[in-house]
Amino acid sequence: MKVDKPLKKINKRKLAKKMDVLISKIVRYRATCAVPGCESPSLQCAHIYSRRNLHLRFDLLNLLPLCYRHHIHWAHKEPVEFTQWLYKGFPDRMAYLEVEKIKTETSFDYEGKYAELASQALELGIRI
Numbered sequence: 001m002k003v004d005k006p007l008k009k010i011n012k013r014k015l016a017k018k019m020d021v022l023i024s025k026i027v028r029y030r031a032t033c034a035v036p037g038c039e040s041p042s043l044q045c046a047h048i049y050s051r052r053n054l055h056l057r058f059d060l061l062n063l064l065p066l067c068y069r070h071h072i073h074w075a076h077k078e079p080v081e082f083t084q085w086l087y088k089g090f091p092d093r094m095a096y097l098e099v100e101k102i103k104t105e106t107s108f109d110y111e112g113k114y115a116e117l118a119s120q121a122l123e124l125g126i127r128i
Contacts, residue, residue, distance in 0.1 A: 022114075027064070035070045
């Protein structure tokens, strides 16, 4: 009787890093800074709720394209003002995130989420 070899264990850290790069490309694809009037061509992928919230880390509604200035010098240095702007400008998104952030995820399907992100990237023509 032939015994099947166990599937190779995924390296969650490496896969999470690949997913960070991929989702950043998706967020920045054909986008401008989310701050109205800003036309900076250099964009970063900014998380609304921390990347430590694993179930929100790769949720597109938890991410915004922001230029360096608005990401680092506003969102991080003036978090109260930035948060107020988010609630005013994106009320539905913030309501969704408020509900989602209190959920606790006991396990996270890294491979499934990567496949989902890869599919979205390919649909947009983003090179993986």
